[in-house]
Amino acid sequence: MIRTERLLLRAFRPDDLDPYLAYHSEPETRRWLGSLVPPERDATAARFVQLAMLDGPVEGEWCPLAIERDGELLGDVGCELRPGGGVAEIGYTLRPHARGHGYAAEAAGALADHLIAERGVQRIEASLAVDNVPSMHVLEAIGLTYEAVARDAYDFDGTWVDSLGYAMTAADRATWLQRPRQRPAQVELVPITPDDAHLWGRLRTHHSQERLVAPMAHSWRDALFPETFEGVIAVPWLRGVLADGERTAFVMVSETHGRRDGQYLWRLLVDRMHQRRGIGAAAVRAVAERLRAEGVPRLFTSVADTPDTPRPFYERLGFVPTGETIDGEIELVLDLR
Numbered sequence: 001m002i003r004t005e006r007l008l009l010r011a012f013r014p015d016d017l018d019p020y021l022a023y024h025s026e027p028e029t030r031r032w033l034g035s036l037v038p039p040e041r042d043a044t045a046a047r048f049v050q051l052a053m054l055d056g057p058v059e060g061e062w063c064p065l066a067i068e069r070d071g072e073l074l075g076d077v078g079c080e081l082r083p084g085g086g087v088a089e090i091g092y093t094l095r096p097h098a099r100g101h102g103y104a105a106e107a108a109g110a111l112a113d114h115l116i117a118e119r120g121v122q123r124i125e126a127s128l129a130v131d132n133v134p135s136m137h138v139l140e141a142i143g144l145t146y147e148a149v150a151r152d153a154y155d156f157d158g159t160w161v162d163s164l165g166y167a168m169t170a171a172d173r174a175t176w177l178q179r180p181r182q183r184p185a186q187v188e189l190v191p192i193t194p195d196d197a198h199l200w201g202r203l204r205t206h207h208s209q210e211r212l213v214a215p216m217a218h219s220w221r222d223a224l225f226p227e228t229f230e231g232v233i234a235v236p237w238l239r240g241v242l243a244d245g246e247r248t249a250f251v252m253v254s255e256t257h258g259r260r261d262g263q264y265l266w267r268l269l270v271d272r273m274h275q276r277r278g279i280g281a282a283a284v285r286a287v288a289e290r291l292r293a294e295g296v297p298r299l300f301t302s303v304a305d306t307p308d309t310p311r312p313f314y315e316r317l318g319f320v321p322t323g324e325t326i327d328g329e330i331e332l333v334l335d336l337r
Contacts, residue, residue, distance in 0.1 A: 002065070004110045007103065009065040009077060012048045016066055019073050020044065023095040032132050033093065035157050057081045057088070057119065067094070067107045074098040077107040079115060087123045088115050092138065099134070102141075109142040116170045125167045127153065133308070136164070136208035140272070143176030144168045146207030164207075179273045184243035187282035189251065189290070192240050200240045203250055203271045212304055219252055219267050229326075230258030236266065241283045248274040251283050253291075253299075262298030262333070263291060284317055292336040299336060302329035 002009040012020070023029055025038035057063045057079050064078030075094035082088065090111060092104045115121040126144060128135045136146075144166040153163035168176070192200050201216045214222070219238070226234040234254040241249035249270040257264035265287065270280045288299055301319065303311045311330065319332035 002110050002114050004106050006069055007074070007107055007110070008068045009107055009110060010068060011052050011054075012064070012066050012076075013052075014045070014048060016073050017041070017045055017048060019095070020066075020076070023075065024093065026096065028096070029093060032129055032135065034154055037157065057115070059083055059085060062091075065111070067092075067098075067103060069103070074103055075107075077104070077111050079111060081119070081121070085119060086121060087125060088119075088121045089125045089127070090115075091126060104138045105141040108138060112142060112168075112173060116173060122170050123167060124169075124173070125165065127163045127165055130162050130164050132164075133208055136166075136206070139166045140206040140208060142168075143173050145172070145272075166207075176273075180246075180277065183278045184248075184282075186242075186244055187279055187286065188242050189239040189283065189286050190242055192238060196240075199247060200250060203247065203269055205269050206272050206275075212306070212308070212310060213269050214267060216250065216269065219250065219269070222266070223252065226254070229256075229264075230260075232256050232258050234264070234266070237263075238267075241270075241279060243274060243277070243279050243282075246274075247271075248277075249279050249283055251287060253287060257300050260298070260300060262300055262336075263296055265299055265301035280313070281317060284314075288317075288334060288336060297335070297337050299334040300331060301333075302326045302331045304328075305330055 021039060021041060021044060027036060030036045030038065051063065054063060059081040060083060062078055062080045064076040067074045067077055075092065075098055077090070077092040079088045079090045090108055092108050094104055112124050115124065124144065126139050130149065145168065147165045147167050150163045150165055152160040154161060201220065203216055205213050223236040223238055226236055228234070233256070235256050236252055237255055238250070238252040240247060241251060250267065252267035254264040254266045265284065268280055268283065291299055301314060303309050303314060311332070314332050317334065319334045322331045322333050324331040
């Protein structure tokens with residue numbers, strides 16, 4: 001058994017069978033499990049008996065644990081030790097009502113820590129469908145990073161599909177757990193120079209966020225070859241963001257925004273190791289203060305219209321929709337007057 005702040009990870013019991021079959025048979029769950037065919041009852045019951053006899057993970061065999069909170073089965077988390085025991089693959093499944101509360105990350109992180117500390121595992125891996133964004137969020141929340149796309153990696157009911165590969169080492173996990181969490185005392189915008197541009201280029205967001213936030217290489221490209229909007233060429237102004245003296249984020253503004261009277265917040269990237277510290281908000285406020293001092297009347301930006309859009313972040317900072325769209329994105333504006 002493994003205990004966390006809220007959860008108990010334990011072996012499956014016979015009374016878990018019905019709820020397990022129920023959530024493992026739902027189409028929305030099956031689409032992420034490699035087949036829409038639900039598990040067979042007798043085979044699953046027999047498997048529960050086998051699992052109850054195991055004393056921990058077994059090499060070459062998928063070994064799930066029940067995730068329980070306050071006596072309720074919330075889902076399962078499991079692993080498979082590769083031959084030699086130094087590498088383990090992990091996975092998880094939750095009941096629909098248990099999703100969105102951080103249980104998967106809490107359980108998967110606890111299992112990873114157990115494998116590292118108690119079984120000497122050096123590398124934790126996970127594979128997932130290329131469009132399984134919720135699972136990306138879980139893996140990224142415990143320190144795994146995207147490594148590669150495996151083409152035609154598994155057979156989904158007769159169709160070969162690609163798979164994303166995520167992984168972390170034991171050292172990666174330790175570094176992730178030790179990352180700074182507190183709000184920095186000082187956030188400042190600093191010039192990026194030829195001598196340190198390569199260091200700023202190492203900033204990296206989570207892979208799941210690259211649909212919304214361009215990687216640094218794309219920002220370098222766009223600064224060097226700026227685009228034209230409404231017949232007016234973009235004029236990039238870019239800065240690194242130091243938080244308590246450490247490189248943590250990047251911001252780029254276009255000093256033009258088509259024919260609009262104002263400038264455009266073109267890029268904002270906060271490194272994955274420094275998110276949720278208020279650094280992004282502090283950087284935007286610093287940009288706004290600079291522009292206000294220079295007499296710039298408005299700061300525009302645009303955001304994707306997706307379930308995980310950063311729109312709420314910008315609206316908390318005072319941005320409001322203009323009613324316009326730019327390349328399919330919602331345009332927002334901050335009045336600086």
